[in-house]
Amino acid sequence: MLFFMPIFTSLHLDSFPHPKQNSPMSESFDGHAPESSKKKSRLNKKSLLSKLFVLGLVAALAVVAYLYLNTQKELARLSTAQGQTELAQKEIKEVTEKLGKLTLLPDEEPVIATVMDAQLLATQSAFYQNAENGDKLVVYPKAQKAYIYSPAKNIIVNAGPLVVDQDQNSRPVRFELRNGSGTPGAAATLKDKLEQQQQLVSALTDAANSNYTQTLVIPINPAIQPDQLTTFAESLGVDARVAAELPAGEATSEADILIIVGSSASDSQAGPPSTPPSQ
Numbered sequence: 001m002l003f004f005m006p007i008f009t010s011l012h013l014d015s016f017p018h019p020k021q022n023s024p025m026s027e028s029f030d031g032h033a034p035e036s037s038k039k040k041s042r043l044n045k046k047s048l049l050s051k052l053f054v055l056g057l058v059a060a061l062a063v064v065a066y067l068y069l070n071t072q073k074e075l076a077r078l079s080t081a082q083g084q085t086e087l088a089q090k091e092i093k094e095v096t097e098k099l100g101k102l103t104l105l106p107d108e109e110p111v112i113a114t115v116m117d118a119q120l121l122a123t124q125s126a127f128y129q130n131a132e133n134g135d136k137l138v139v140y141p142k143a144q145k146a147y148i149y150s151p152a153k154n155i156i157v158n159a160g161p162l163v164v165d166q167d168q169n170s171r172p173v174r175f176e177l178r179n180g181s182g183t184p185g186a187a188a189t190l191k192d193k194l195e196q197q198q199q200l201v202s203a204l205t206d207a208a209n210s211n212y213t214q215t216l217v218i219p220i221n222p223a224i225q226p227d228q229l230t231t232f233a234e235s236l237g238v239d240a241r242v243a244a245e246l247p248a249g250e251a252t253s254e255a256d257i258l259i260i261v262g263s264s265a266s267d268s269q270a271g272p273p274s275t276p277p278s279q
Helices: 024-078 081-099 118-124 186-196 226-236
Strands: 111-114 136-140 145-150 155-164 170-172 174-179 200-206 215-219 240-242 257-261
Touching: 081 111, 081 136, 081 145, 174 186, 186 200, 186 257, 215 226, 226 240
Parallel strands: 174 200, 174 257, 215 240
Antiparallel strands: 111 136, 136 145, 145 155, 155 170, 215 257
């Protein structure tokens, strides 16, 4: 019996002639291999992007969880008495640092409150007329001074001395001006000077009489003593003096200090008025 071994079993691939570069077989390889590689590359990119998205989402959730836990911890701390004290001290430091760049502040720790209803406060006191919600009321009890500071505008909205009522509540000193000179506008001139010094003028009217020659400074609030107003009266102008009582015929005032402008008052008064004492 004869066995025929396949003659190609001993042949190597190298023994076959290589296809030419421009042969049909070459064109077939060139046409299909790059397309498959591109598809594989796109799949790899999509897979990589998916993994990156998942990792980014996990990282974002971790950050949110961390911030949430820290916020809850901070809220719990601030709800304690110690936390409230720390928060108040931080606000005092921030506000006084900014306010201190605008004016010279007393050397004491103030009491700070936030204006929540400026419209209502303005109906109760002219001191709040230009205040807005969010402004800070900064009160220095010992120095008897008060400021309304606007953090949004970084300006002093109003400022003035305080007076302590009999119930121990502090508030700005209120002035009432009455024209007793017989010269129209004399009291308005003094009003402008006082407001330039950030004093609170709550009323501007005419006196019962128009024959006053001296400008009278009259303390209405019992917490203010006449002898405490001497320097202030001298700063108003020539021939101004302090009167312990209301002149005959003059009605009392709701202000703390009543000033009746006499004919001696003029624009030639030396210097701006000094700050009146608060008690």
